[in-house]
Amino acid sequence: MSAKVVICCGSGGVGKTTISAAIALKWALEGANVAVLTIDPAKRLADSLSIGELTNQPRRVPIEQIQPQATGKLDALMLDARATFDDLIKRLAPSEDVTQRILSNRYYQFASGRLGGAHEFMAMEKLLEMWQNGPYDIIVLDTPPTRHALDFLRAPGRMSRLMDKGVLRWLVMPAKKGGWRALELGSEMVSRVLKKLLGEITVTEIAEFFDAFRDIWDGFHLRAQRVTELLADPNTKFMLVTTPAPSARREALFFLDVLQSQQMPFGGFIINRHISPPRHELSRASLPTDGPLPEERWEALCQSIVNATHMRSNKAIMHAKAVDTLRAAGPTGAPFWLVPEQELDLHDLNALASLQAALPGAEI
Amino acid sequence: MSILDKRIIVVTGKGGVGKSTVCAALGLFLAQQGRRTIIAETAGCTAIPPIFGGKARGYKPIPMRPRLHTMSITPEAAIEDYVVQQLHIQALYKLVFRNRVMGPFIEAVPGLHDAIQLGKVFDLERQKDDAKHTWDTIIVDAPATGHGLTMLDAPRAMMELTRAGPVYEGVKMVHNVLDDPDTTAVVLVTLPEVMPLQETIEFYERLGQGRDKVALCILNQVLPDPIFNQDEWDISKSALENHDHPGIAEGVQLVETWLHKVTQQMEAATTISEQLPVPCVQLTHQAHNSEDKPPIDTLANELGAALANGVAP
Numbered sequence: 294m295s296a297k298v299v300i301c302c303g304s305g306g307v308g309k310t311t312i313s314a315a316i317a318l319k320w321a322l323e324g325a326n327v328a329v330l331t332i333d334p335a336k337r338l339a340d341s342l343s344i345g346e347l348t349n350q351p352r353r354v355p356i357e358q359i360q361p362q363a364t365g366k367l368d369a370l371m372l373d374a375r376a377t378f379d380d381l382i383k384r385l386a387p388s389e390d391v392t393q394r395i396l397s398n399r400y401y402q403f404a405s406g407r408l409g410g411a412h413e414f415m416a417m418e419k420l421l422e423m424w425q426n427g428p429y430d431i432i433v434l435d436t437p438p439t440r441h442a443l444d445f446l447r448a449p450g451r452m453s454r455l456m457d458k459g460v461l462r463w464l465v466m467p468a469k470k471g472g473w474r475a476l477e478l479g480s481e482m483v484s485r486v487l488k489k490l491l492g493e494i495t496v497t498e499i500a501e502f503f504d505a506f507r508d509i510w511d512g513f514h515l516r517a518q519r520v521t522e523l524l525a526d527p528n529t530k531f532m533l534v535t536t537p538a539p540s541a542r543r544e545a546l547f548f549l550d551v552l553q554s555q556q557m558p559f560g561g562f563i564i565n566r567h568i569s570p571p572r573h574e575l576s577r578a579s580l581p582t583d584g585p586l587p588e589e590r591w592e593a594l595c596q597s598i599v600n601a602t603h604m605r606s607n608k609a610i611m612h613a614k615a616v617d618t619l620r621a622a623g624p625t626g627a628p629f630w631l632v633p634e635q636e637l638d639l640h641d642l643n644a645l646a647s648l649q650a651a652l653p654g655a656e657i
Numbered sequence: 658m659s660i661l662d663k664r665i666i667v668v669t670g671k672g673g674v675g676k677s678t679v680c681a682a683l684g685l686f687l688a689q690q691g692r693r694t695i696i697a698e699t700a701g702c703t704a705i706p707p708i709f710g711g712k713a714r715g716y717k718p719i720p721m722r723p724r725l726h727t728m729s730i731t732p733e734a735a736i737e738d739y740v741v742q743q744l745h746i747q748a749l750y751k752l753v754f755r756n757r758v759m760g761p762f763i764e765a766v767p768g769l770h771d772a773i774q775l776g777k778v779f780d781l782e783r784q785k786d787d788a789k790h791t792w793d794t795i796i797v798d799a800p801a802t803g804h805g806l807t808m809l810d811a812p813r814a815m816m817e818l819t820r821a822g823p824v825y826e827g828v829k830m831v832h833n834v835l836d837d838p839d840t841t842a843v844v845l846v847t848l849p850e851v852m853p854l855q856e857t858i859e860f861y862e863r864l865g866q867g868r869d870k871v872a873l874c875i876l877n878q879v880l881p882d883p884i885f886n887q888d889e890w891d892i893s894k895s896a897l898e899n900h901d902h903p904g905i906a907e908g909v910q911l912v913e914t915w916l917h918k919v920t921q922q923m924e925a926a927t928t929i930s931e932q933l934p935v936p937c938v939q940l941t942h943q944a945h946n947s948e949d950k951p952p953i954d955t956l957a958n959e960l961g962a963a964l965a966n967g968v969a970p
Contacts, residue, residue: 571911
């Protein structure tokens, strides 16, 4: 059976990377063979997973440290877009010559790490590679912040359009006769304007890259199609991670719109850093009249406690409203998970595992 | 030269640290000082208008308060703006850039989106009304640190890619203005917590030569110190815990967390003073009932007072 794919999306600073790692850890502790792929080069994630360094290749997380009899496994990886792109080209190229022509192209070298959408597309490529070849039951993907994650949903289609042979005609052989007569006049103008704006050498280098790429285009296109299918597979779930903050919520809803318009399977909302109301109301009368401090100091101290409780109540009320707003805006019956705000930093495996109860089970 | 005299102030920080609120507070303060100020959001974000209770948003500057405007830059609008300026013919823009082939191609030129948005910032800096600058200060609400760095580096990257031609000349001008510490300042916003702080320090280190533009670090959402000291708390705690009320345990726990966070804050301030050789201003955490509308006037006053006190260079 093929692996389930769980993709965590959300705006920056909502704790997406931590939530992705905690979900993956939970499922591994429950016995599944899990991989977590992160895009965010956060050194601390490696620390909290008790591995020295995250790389483009799987690193085994020592979950037996917290559960000696664990039967599941957890691998963690961090995307290296350039290495993934190089690997893909080496795999798809029909000959060593084509590989070298692409890898040594100046535009490729310049762009493969930072090409618009390349990072996002390579995340998908890596995911597909792990999905096809990895021994995993579940793959959890941590994505870049929302607006970038959008690129990432569009990446396969965008790459396809870009690699479309039409572009080659326009750039490499704009004047060549073909089935494009009606457009030729325009294409020459496009080519001229581009050269005028970007410079002749640059346009030539870009054209040479696309020309070399033509040889692996079919293989590339097929991969892009597979990714699109994988993203839309009912066995794939997109989890929207947010905090109760309005800006994070807006981003989550924005993303939900995109998911729905692209018919990508939505798995539910994970609301991180949620504060629940204090179980008891506290007023000055609830506290001792006198204490071990001089009267004035004691009053001030008691007032601080009462204020702290009130502040928490107010926050909890705002958070409850935030959850209601999201429930009303989201699809009817959408699953919700509330992850309580952590007072301390999640700095090791035990701390990550402490979130388990609040997170979705592997059956989602 | 004070940060208050810079023409361009680029504000960045990890996601969720309150960059937009800081931009709004800084913009409001500068406008109150008499400077015509515009807050330019990037990548189509529109977080500023709601802070001032406004609804309208878009690429055209919208007034928020006296002398304070805001606008939202999108790569698409900035590209159109640029190309029309360059080619002088709107119809040609449509022919060349709005067809199914060019769209993906434009998307594929690395750094173009970011460079073109900074190009708009450069335009704002140059813009004049009656021989006077339209804007005294342009505050750029930049993307979060990782992408923020890519964006700041984009004009240089474009220069490296093109090496000649009008785009090269254009991005070179943009680069020169943004790279000049007399014109441009970078403000880093962070929180007194381990992760955002670490990311801020990493960002500063990765800036390399660009570090000379970092003029200020803002430690946001700092909790006020408790009015009692640790010793007083220690002797009071057991007296409280012996008192019979069901809510006390939770109340005590809240104070303990607060004390813990205050300690963490002090450590954060020390870390900043040791590892970030730039002035640092603290903004107090504001309890408020509407998260969409932080008490922006209070924050502007606090920030202004700190800056006027000579905290900034």
